[in-house]
Amino acid sequence: MPKEFARKVTDDLIDLTKDKHFNFRVIEASDIDEKPESALHHPLRYHRLSIKENLGFVKLEWLEGNIGYLKIIRFNNFNDVKDRIVAAIKFMENANAIIIDIRDNGGGSGDILGSYFLKYPTQLTGWYSREDDFLTESWTLKDIGIEPMTDVPLFLLTSDKTFSASESFAYDMKVNKRAVLVGDTTKGGANSVDLFQIDNQFEIYIPTARAINPLTGSNWDGIGVIPDISVPSETALDTAIVLARIAGEKYANLKEAxxxxxxxxxxxxxxxxxxxxxxxxxxxxxxxxxxxxxxxxxxxxxxxxxxxxxxxxxxxxxxxxxxxxxxxxxxxxxxxxxxxxxxxxxxxxxxxxxxxxxxxxxxxxxxxxxxxxxxxxxxxxxx
Missing domain, CATH: 1.25.40.10 (Tetratricopeptide repeat domain)
Structure with missing residues (x-):
């Protein structure tokens, strides 16, 4: 069967390279009947996925103790989600602590959140292309639609499903000492990928650039981002809430003074x-x-x-x-x-x-x- 063959090839590629971004897969038609080989196939697929997932923003809550909670399951293009991020940040702007849940976040289009919690300008993880012999730098953005929350206590929930772009966010927050990571070690995929079509049946994601953080000179590939507080991901939220209430009380006292x-x-x-x-x-x-x-x-x-x-x-x-x-x-x-x-x-x-x-x-x-x-x-x- 084509899908079983594709899974086997993917597993072999990952075993050989230790790079979890390799993905050999079958090109499948969507349920709106456009042909898989059509130029519209992937744009329509991503469009339908963004609608299904609400562009990745699936939960926003105000928890007891003045704690803001945001769950994001995918990082979509920044310009497409900027209004949603700004709305979420405004919702949480009076919080004494913030929890961002990326336990089910499989990645996407780069770090879309770092600019909202780090001072401008802060250099983030960049991408080195061997083909071009060029390092593409990444920095926090100035025009983000709202003032960044640079001092509110911040907690990130992670799991072994946290992957790629969401790992980049977690890694940058950790090495900049901006957030406390709570949960399991992340999946460990640091390299940027491109999609190549092999024929009318198969396509493959191949890593084409290596992540390099300016502070560590390294990345999390094959290792994962190790949390500050290691607990089973299933209980990470409960643990983070306890920590957030303690940190939030101290933060509230400083604000009140x-x-x-x-x-x-x-x-x-x-x-x-x-x-x-x-x-x-x-x-x-x-x-x-x-x-x-x-x-x-x-x-x-x-x-x-x-x-x-x-x-x-x-x-x-x-x-x-x-x-x-x-x-x-x-x-x-x-x-x-x-x-x-x-x-x-x-x-x-x-x-x-x-x-x-x-x-x-x-x-x-x-x-x-x-x-x-x-x-x-x-x-x-x-x-």
């Missing part, structure tokens, strides 16, 4: 701003308020809700100058937010500033043309 320092600084500048606005020293007061927002922004405190709650404090006390300065700051930071203009418009209305209220309700309509409340308020205020 940093936040307290930032809040103390913000309060000092806010007190100064209140005093200066009360004395109608607008320029100096604005500078103090700017410092409040700069410190808050650098500590990821500032968003529209934060600003609105802060503004409400002064609205409830009818403290006018600092209130409007805060609401204008909201518009400066979120110029495309109709709700920022809407809040300012209602506040102007409350303080009897009709023309300014109408002006800002009109801005609401520019951003949200069918906003019924803005339309009604403009009609009411014009009467």
């Amino acid at each position: 940093k936040l307290k320092t930032a809040v103390d600084e913000m309060q000092s500048h806010l007190n100064n701003a209140e005093r200066l606005y009360n004395n109608v020293k607008i320029k100096e007061a604005d500078a103090e308020l700017d410092s409040v927002f700069q410190i808050g922004g650098s500590n990821k405190l500032i968003n529209e809700f934060f600003i609105n709650v802060l503004a409400y404090h002064y609205l409830s006390q009818n403290v006018e100058l600092i209130l409007f300065a805060i609401l204008k700051k909201n518009i400066e930071l979120y110029p495309k937010s109709f709700s920022a203009y809407e809040t300012l418009a209602y506040t102007y209305h409350k303080f009897g500033k009709t023309e300014l209220a109408i002006e800002n309700f009109k801005k609401v309509l520019e951003l949200d043309p069918y906003n019924p409340n803005a339309l009604k308020m403009i009609e009411r205020l014009k009467k």
Whole structure:
């Protein structure tokens, strides 16, 4: 039988070369009936696989203890999955620790995750081609759609099925001391491959480039990536959760101490701003308020809700100058937010500033043309 023959050839090639990337196999038609020899065969096969596997992203969870958990079973082309990675990182951005599960990850199109957890620029494992006598370097990327999480405790789950590109990610994280690996030693396939068609029945994956890590000068081929915490892969998640909670608590305490320092600084500048606005020293007061927002922004405190709650404090006390300065700051930071203009418009209305209220309700309509409340308020205020 062709499949049995192909498996035998593959086993023999691996025995001879000790390279687990060799794969001699039968070309098979897919279930949409295109011919195996068609140029569309492999693009369609990968397309259908990406749909079946959701481009490799199969589980994203928030675990007890503020732990983010992401399971990826394949590394697809970075540009194809960038939006998914960014969405996953945003989901986990408040985590005190992160667990990435690559136990069932058989590889794919290179390391797609390293840039999100290492500082830019960091050199990663590259690929040496003997045919070209050239080392293709690999570095973390700058344009990744979000700030990298370079200090959150990171745990990777591995198994003897973790292979190729996912091993490269694990190896880079380990040698850069960025993650703790938990589980079994990985499968041990480090070399890059190309696919060659032999005839209308068989094709073969052949290694064509050797992985070389810039820190070790070596790779994991035939050895696998050895975990920091060696446990059966079946229990790796349970073990990692225990470790993540311990590391996460320490990380949370550090974050809280940093936040307290930032809040103390913000309060000092806010007190100064209140005093200066009360004395109608607008320029100096604005500078103090700017410092409040700069410190808050650098500590990821500032968003529209934060600003609105802060503004409400002064609205409830009818403290006018600092209130409007805060609401204008909201518009400066979120110029495309109709709700920022809407809040300012209602506040102007409350303080009897009709023309300014109408002006800002009109801005609401520019951003949200069918906003019924803005339309009604403009009609009411014009009467």
